[in-house]
Amino acid sequence: MRKTLITASALMVSLSVSALAQHKSIKIGFVSTFSGPTAVIGNDMRNSFDLALDHLDRKIGGLPVEVIYEDDQQKPEVGKQKTEKLIESDHVDFIVGYIWSNVLLASFKPAIDSKTIIVSANAGPSQIAGELCSPYFFSTSWQNDQTPAAVGLYMNQKGVKNAYLIGPNYAAGKDMLTGVKATFKGKIIGEEYTRWPDQLDFSAELSKVRAAKPDAVFVFYPGAAGVQFLNQYVQAGLKSQIPLYTAFTIDETTLPRQGENAIGIPGAQQWVNDLPNDANKKFVADYKAKYKTAPSFYGAQTYDAANLVNSAVVAVKGDVAKKTDMIKAMEKADFASVRGSFRYGNNHFPIQSFYLQDVVKESDRALVLKTVATIVKDDQDGFHDKCAMK
Amino acid sequence: MRDEVILLIEQCLNGLQFGLLLFLLAAGLTLVFGIMDVVNLAHGSFYMLGAYFAATFAALTESFALGAVLALAATLAVGMAVELIAIRKLYGRDHLDHVLATFGLILFFNELVRLVWGPAGMNLPLPPFLSASVEILPDVHYPAYRLAIIVAALAVALTLYMVVMHTRVGMLIRAGASNREMVSALGINIQLLYTLVFGVGAALAGLAGLIQAPILTAQIGMGENILIVALVVIIIGGIGSIRGAFVAAIFVGLVDTVGRAFLPELFRLVMTPAAASALAPALSSMLIYLLMAVVLVWQPQGLFPVDGK
């Protein structure tokens, strides 16, 4: 699926006659999922990116910007192909997006080899935080293991003695379960990986959970799978018997379909919609006004990605050939992030705080996600010492 | 009751449910293949359409049951239309031509659905009384909806059996499967029979699709993966035989589900959980194909071959 968004700033364009790189437009390639059941996530990201451009007056670093959206169909080899096309055929200056860790891992090499700056607005596989790290890569999200590690800490606080872990069998799923195991002090009495992305029937796994009788269950199931899992968990009668702890399973995109099933099920996040900083308040309010729904964390991260790219182009005054200078500027994380201020680690992953989110019913009978507590502050991922960069 | 036994019972029920769903798909496929000698790869598209129709009509009428009935009618209509427009031209042709033409239909239907319903897929919510768990035996809980699937599919299977074995239409169907020319020579309107059979086959596939929709959602391309398994089922069962399709479907459903559930335990003795969980479903999927290969070597016409082919 290909949508070309062309924004022309007539004044700027008419001024440019010389061949100076300063006066061309900025081309950004955007790779995400725009088809299939998880298209809702891709659309949220696209909407947020577009809103960010609105807030920037449709300019990046003062220059007109063209965004080319490509659909990865949730498949690694398709994402890779689209990434290559953006680099080789469209000659983009930046590539942004990537929901899925396996898609990112497949698309990583072409971007790095061509020295194109690639910003992940969601995926955060451990390999890229560690041995595969590259100066051309930046994350505006988190490293996969961090968020479940925060959940593990919370489970310790709640006195959970043993747990059953379930997740999808792909790069991010494995990272997530490893992340919980890193901090959780109790006993792991079950660990299940389900086929991804087409297994949406969890009856076999839920039967095993019931038989194992753990103190708690931890799951990671993004998108449609999260909707299915939660609903089946409730249908199986387990919600009232065994507490469920989650990462990225309940968010603004899935909550409408999970409904009341999600009440009282905690999750960890580095961003929740009610964080009290100005950038966030503006982002959430304007998003709701423009799109009539609440933004999800995918969108928040993408909004930040737009501003990160902007900060880079501003720093080099539009001369995007100066990649090293842009990278230095980006490392400073010198922009107003909707999660509050953060800094970058040596591997270009954020060092940030993680919050506990819960689902509550507001007075007007709407369901919302709320920040309940801070689980950990200024957390850095556990793979940064495997990265050779300083 | 002991935990392991409870788990086994639940997994067997899950396997039975999957098997019955496969049967609904395989029944239509084997009828069309047996009677009209047409390989219809687009059968999976009817499965998909059934799910989408059900989601749409259920949302419009705000009733799950009404939505389901309307979806069945719509899928029946689409099936008959496809037979009139496209399938009719393929009679008597090479199997390769069937495969290619219906492969083209798959592409067409996938894009059509994307055009009409958009790329994101659809949800089919369950009525509340089906969303809970039922205690079928002491300590054995099972989701009510899945029990409903089992009951409904068995009812359909029984109805199909009664129709095929004990009615005149059924007799024509069985006769047509054995000897097409003779039936036509006897003055039966074979064209009408074909259109009807194809339509009913499509409706059965649509039923399978809409039954699965509350659990698996309706999405584009959902037919492709399950189509292959359905083809394996009818090969194992014997082309043209409903009884064969039933036996094979239950068998395949049990092997796949129970294998998926218990093989990881076995593998975990020798490898990491992630590796075990990758290998186990792969192996249990392979088992199905292995099964088919073995059956073909032993009984080249399947387990319940229809005589006279």
Next chain:
Amino acid sequence: MSAIFTARNLVIGALLVFLALLPVYAVATGQFFPLTLLTRIVILALAATSLNLILGYGGMVSFGHAAYMGLGGYVVGIMAKEDITSGFAQWPLALAVCALFALVVGALCLRTRGVYFIMITLAFAQMIYYVAVGLDRYGGDDGLTIYRRSQFTNLIDLSGKVQFYYLCLALLLAAIWLVSRLINSRFGMVIQGSRSNERRMRAIGFPILRYRLASFVIAGMMCGLAGALLANHTDFISPAVMHWTRSGDLIVMIVLGGMGSLFGPLIGAITLLMLEEGLSRVTEYWQIIVGPLLLFIVVYAHGGIDGILASLRRG
């Protein structure tokens, strides 16, 4: 003399000239994307040519041919991951693995006919697909990135776009030449004969099974080579390469181009992939055109594009 200048030969000639000169254009204009696209097309044309040998000429409808692309690709990928990057080690092993697989599968499948043959070849391909999905160490469903292409010491550098393209083109042309030699030999006669009338061939005394098995193995090896090339081209291999729908794509190429014609697979590959590339820029719903088009060709234009060209007379 005029028999050489038929419409069909002219088109094929023009095509070959275009393919030969494309890198010149790329280097001159600095636009390498067309070259990348055509490299992919040439590799898939090689795979389709191999399938044409058994399907177009031999009438063996294998719906599992993409498995060999996967096997060839995975041998290269797995060895690269284990730090054996020499092409001299990888490629012969890829061919050997494919030959072995084809031998075993062929021996089992070739006893069946019609739709049973289609299904059983599909079954074996799916089995291999699931094995690849289960290979956790080599990425499983996520696929495997290949960080270093096959190394051939100083003979050729596969990371060079132009060199790699010419290698693929040369291998494609060699394959087409091989197929033409096979078809016009006694071997080829038997294969084609047994497609139209197996009983008669057997009556004459030919051991049909042995001949078919041999063609099956040759086709498998050729396709495995295409797989090794593809893995190098994309620096990536995943189980998706051998999904049954990919086998379907190969069959579509052959039918589109013209079954049982030498250059049909190449024509079909170019047509299908250009259509995909071109139509997808016009509308995102391009598959809605390809689907019925396929149906149309099957019902009305049985010889494919090659057939259409052959029926034109030069005026």
